[in-house]
Amino acid sequence: MENSITLTLVQKRQDFLPYLLLADETEEIINEYIDEGEMYAIKYEKQTIGVCLFIFPSPHTVEVKNIAIRPENQGQGFGKRVLDSAFQMYKEKGFHNMVVGTSNSSLANLAFYQKAGFRMDGIIKDFFTRYPEPIYENGIQALDMVRFSKRLI
Secondary structure: OOOOEEEEEOOOHHHHHHHHHHHOOOHHHHHHHOOOOEEEEEEEOOEEEEEEEEEEEEOOEEEEEEEEEOHHHOOOOHHHHHHHHHHHHHHHOOOOEEEEEEEOOOHHHHHHHHHOOOEEEEEEOOHHHHOOOOOEEOOEEOOOEEEEEEEOO
8 A cells, every 4th residue: 555645625624524523522613723724635545534634823834733534544554644745745835844733632643643753842731621521532631732843844
């Protein structure tokens, strides 16, 4: 299985809400950012297996706001290949850094981003306390956002 995934720009973003909900459990929060940046459908063998949304917090920085792969396609290297494609695409567009944030309780995500070449860059305390319902993963309450960054140049 080579890098046979494609990223296809999405026009009707609300159609991809079920995918976005795989990575961000609250529709109310997703609706705050769904219309920002660039959203791509992740396709493998002509079938949509996920979605990724990138925003641009500063002139040379791109942020992974949401990336989600269907559960049946997780653990097969698709997420890593999506990020590798995004690194190249945004580097070619002149971006210098890519950033991403995840919950302190998302142990798999903490490992995933580090394996993809990101370095821890900071913590936003109490970020997830603004969510309407408490979030628990791995028996840990999501309270803080762990921020990561990766140089693209």
